[in-house]
Amino acid sequence: MRRSMLFLPGNTPNMILSGDCLGADAIILDLEDAVAPDQKDAARVLVRNAIKYLQFPGVEKIIRINSLDTPYWKKDLDEMIPLKPELIMTPKTSCAADVLEFDAYMSELEDKLGYERNTVKLMPLIETALGVENAYAIASASKRVAAIFLGAEDLSADLRCKRTKEGKEILYARGRMVLAARAANVDVYDTPFTDVNDDEGIRVDAEFAKGLGFTGKASISPRHVAVINEVFSPTQKDIDYAYEVMEAIRIGKEQGKGAVSLHGKMIDAPIVARAQQTIDMAVALGLGKEA
Amino acid sequence: MENKIAKASCGTMESSDAYMELEPVAGATQIELQSVVEHQFGESIRALAAQMLAEEGIENVRLSIIDRGALECTLRARLETLIGRAREGGSAHA
Amino acid sequence: MDKVVKTLREAIQLAGVKDGSRVSFHHHLRNGDYVLNMVMDEIASMGYKDISVNASSLFDCHLPLADHIKNGVVTELITDYMSGGFGAAISEGILEKPVQFRTHGGRPADIIKGVTPIDVAFIAAPTADTMGNLTGKIGKSACGSLGYAFADAMCAKKVVVITDNLVPHPLAMRSIDETYVDYVVEVEAIGNPAGIVSGTTKITRDPVGLVMAQTAANVIKASGLLKDGFSFQTGAGGATLAAAQFLKEIMLKEGIKGSFGCGGITGYMVDMLNEGCFQSLIDVQCFDLKAVESIRTNPNHTEVSAMHYASPDAKSAAVDSLDVVLLGATEIDTDFNVNVHTDSNGRIMGGSGGHSDTAAGAKLAMIIAPLSRARLPIVTDHVFCKSTPGSTIDVLVTQKGVAVNPARPELAAKLKEGGIKVVDIFELKEAAEKLCGMPKPLVKGDRVLADIIYRDGTLLDRIYNVR
Structure with a gap:
């Protein structure tokens, strides 16, 4: 279960060390934008040691490596793949070929290390106009892709529009990302809300993203994590309804009924699937009982 | 292993980090430490630094460490980066 | 004359x-x-x-x-x-x-x-x-x-x-x-x-501090004490103040009308009074300009003597009616004894103030402290000196879980029921030591620098020099 993903700057020990107690389901240890070019070596070693010694139990580790147009990305992968982080986030992914290039090198490393292929998954960061246009191709380029992630800051620069709090300028991109991800059967994550002092704004933004179909949302501030988790968790009402659905289905089966209805509404396969998702998540959160 | 060492630095003075400098000197290796946890961890920090230099076969250097309460994994990371930089000609390297 | x-x-x-x-x-x-x-x-x-x-x-x-x-x-x-x-x-x-x-x-x-x-x-x-x-x-x-x-x-x-x-x-x-x-x-x-007085007293921005503050507010809620008539004191330290802010949100959301806020008063407590979280403030000391302004103008914000605030000899003192107090610590040991007199190098940098008075009086005395600061474990086997006896401390809130004094099993049960991650204090100590490594212990010298006299007049502990 991954609702929130928190960015932590890769060369700042003070931030990294408390990564597992800030409430985020996943941490993104950043070797890219948060690290100056002359400190890439230091960040790589620091992140590697932090994962090796601290392990961050109970939290998914995602590494944002540097992009293909830099001299750093292979070295980043050389250091990170042996640690088996759950995911590698690749910035500025613009087409399927980008994914395949990362994929091929990761496979090479996994083979060398004797790891099973696709041990470490990919989360392409889509933050260019071309990337958004190619979102489905990116999401379905490789079995290694587990999720795609929208980066609105770089994207709005590429679109030559102003990034606003309301985010009308990225509405199309958000919708396009969700469609592509769902069509490719992978998860999809929303861009961070960047005003760290706007506690109401983050809630509105997260609720909007959830409404569009995003799996979860990234954050650059620990202060936003709790709200993101809350918004992307099922409500008690959702959970109660999900159990009702499953119970109705069970009774229907017992009675040998073909069609089952609940509160006067037909329960079809998508409703059951959704109810099961809700229950799975509730159980993972300790809110539900095993169905 | 190539053991040419140039002057190099690494790390920061932020809390939970350490700032380090390494440079070749004429005589025996000297390790200088200033630490906010000198009493509790001074000996172990010096021992760690000496051990990592020895493992890399580095001699005749002056290593200075200003420690702001860095954990051992951070100190190891900074020392490794420092040694890497010193070998590659000194300045910060990607 | x-x-x-x-x-x-x-x-x-x-x-x-x-x-x-x-x-x-x-x-x-x-x-x-x-x-x-x-x-x-x-x-x-x-x-x-x-x-x-x-x-x-x-x-x-x-x-x-x-x-x-x-x-x-x-x-x-x-x-x-x-x-x-x-x-x-x-x-x-x-x-x-x-x-x-x-x-x-x-x-x-x-x-x-x-x-x-x-x-x-x-x-x-x-x-x-x-x-x-x-x-x-x-x-x-x-x-x-x-x-x-x-x-x-x-x-x-x-x-x-x-x-x-x-x-x-x-x-x-x-x-x-x-x-x-x-x-x-x-x-x-x-x-x-x-x-x-400070212009404003600032809430912490430290992410770990905020995590602990939110947990502390959740603990208060889960304790069952947060209901109409609730009384509360908090220190002016970053995380405890942030906890007060989170607590206020809960009180306002649930419409809980408390009775009084107590102790050293900050603008945050004044806000809670003005927004209806308390009927009155019992103020022994003002920490910022907003508190000074309030005590001058608001008849429900009252000045009290130190005796009325916390004296063990008073027929009753405000601390005796406290439900919850939030306190800090420079060290806390596995018996819940707290040190607020010295830093981790044994150097004097504080004192009880109202720490042990409120801990003794409040129904729920909570310590908020991170597992470690600058590679020094805060949760230890033995505090360098005892400022507040562990028998008066009920809960320790850290970023990696909440430890409940074993003398309070009913409280632990309530917190678990309320979804709080309750852990053994020894686990927290081990986690701190795993993170930091084992610090070389301070060796006490033979010179007594200070006597720590408990509120009842008995000698609680002595602060020795460090060799």
């Missing part, structure tokens, strides 16, 4: 200060106080020796007092708290006799009982009239409540009021009245307003 005396020197003479006298001061002007130094410099210049100073707290602005200790003018120190710069000087061993640390409740109790009789109380007054009626609520050096000065005024053999805002008799808005006052001295300034 004329109580106004032209110079401080004259007042010191008239009050009968002599070799071996005990003089007292309150700390409401905090790190902006001029009065203690002014009086002690004068006493020194008059050639007196062997003076005992009983100050409710000492700050770094009082460092000139260290010189008076070194040259023998001052040979005894009684206080409830000293900040790091002053504590460092004491930790060097400049004072031969151990410092006597008391609590904010124990200090007035011992003054009243005659355990620590005061010869002359010097009371800094932001406003006073010519007969000695005085208040802290108005004047250019306004500090709000003068709670810690009451016992001194009531019990000292002689009382000298020092003010920089002398007004005609009678001053209507008074805290301490003329019946206790012998002499009044007017001076240019009793303090530096910038150091007396």
Whole structure:
């Protein structure tokens, strides 16, 4: 279960060390934008040691490596793949070929290390106009892709529009990302809300993203994590309804009924699937009982 | 292993980090430490630094460490980066 | 009758200060106080020796007092708290006799009982009239409540009021009245307003601090104590203040009407009063301008003496009615004993203040502390010195879980039921040691730097020098 993903700057020990107690389901240890070019070596070693010694139990580790147009990305992968982080986030992914290039090198490393292929998954960061246009191709380029992630800051620069709090300028991109991800059967994550002092704004933004179909949302501030988790968790009402659905289905089966209805509404396969998702998540959160 | 060492630095003075400098000197290796946890961890920090230099076969250097309460994994990371930089000609390297 | 005396020197003479006298001061002007130094410099210049100073707290602005200790003018120190710069000087061993640390409740109790009789109380007054009626609520050096000065005024053999805002008799808005006052001295300034109260007290931005604060608010909710009539005290430290903010959100959302907020008061507590979270504030000391403004204008924001706040000898004190207190710690051990007197190097940098008084009184005494600070574990086997006994601490909130005192199994059960991650305190200690490594323990020397006197007058612990 991954609702929130928190960015932590890769060369700042003070931030990294408390990564597992800030409430985020996943941490993104950043070797890219948060690290100056002359400190890439230091960040790589620091992140590697932090994962090796601290392990961050109970939290998914995602590494944002540097992009293909830099001299750093292979070295980043050389250091990170042996640690088996759950995911590698690749910035500025613009087409399927980008994914395949990362994929091929990761496979090479996994083979060398004797790891099973696709041990470490990919989360392409889509933050260019071309990337958004190619979102489905990116999401379905490789079995290694587990999720795609929208980066609105770089994207709005590429679109030559102003990034606003309301985010009308990225509405199309958000919708396009969700469609592509769902069509490719992978998860999809929303861009961070960047005003760290706007506690109401983050809630509105997260609720909007959830409404569009995003799996979860990234954050650059620990202060936003709790709200993101809350918004992307099922409500008690959702959970109660999900159990009702499953119970109705069970009774229907017992009675040998073909069609089952609940509160006067037909329960079809998508409703059951959704109810099961809700229950799975509730159980993972300790809110539900095993169905 | 190539053991040419140039002057190099690494790390920061932020809390939970350490700032380090390494440079070749004429005589025996000297390790200088200033630490906010000198009493509790001074000996172990010096021992760690000496051990990592020895493992890399580095001699005749002056290593200075200003420690702001860095954990051992951070100190190891900074020392490794420092040694890497010193070998590659000194300045910060990607 | 004329109580106004032209110079401080004259007042010191008239009050009968002599070799071996005990003089007292309150700390409401905090790190902006001029009065203690002014009086002690004068006493020194008059050639007196062997003076005992009983100050409710000492700050770094009082460092000139260290010189008076070194040259023998001052040979005894009684206080409830000293900040790091002053504590460092004491930790060097400049004072031969151990410092006597008391609590904010124990200090007035011992003054009243005659355990620590005061010869002359010097009371800094932001406003006073010519007969000695005085208040802290108005004047250019306004500090709000003068709670810690009451016992001194009531019990000292002689009382000298020092003010920089002398007004005609009678001053209507008074805290301490003329019946206790012998002499009044007017001076240019009793303090530096910038150091007396902070403009605003700031909530922490540290992410770990915020995580702990949210957890603390959740613990209070899960404890079952958060209902109408709820009473609460919090320290002014970053994380405890943030917890108050989260608590306010819960109280407002659920429409809970508390009874009182207590202790040192900040603008955040004033907001809670104004937004209906409390019926009143019981204020022994104001921490910021908003609190000063509120105590001056809001009749539900009331000034109380240190006895009323926390004295163990009072027939009842405010702390006895507290539901919850949030406190900090520099160290806490697996028996829940807390150290707030020294840092992890054993150097004095604090004191009980109201820590152990509120812990003893409150139904739920909570410590908020991270597992470690700068590679030093906060959760340890043994604290360097015991400031507050573990038997009075119920809960420790860290960023990696909440430990409940094993003496409170019913509380642990409630918290678990409320979805709080309850862990064994030994697990927290191990987690801290795993993260930091095992620190080389401090070795105590044989010199006693200070005695920690518990609120009931018993010797709780001693602070030794570090070898």
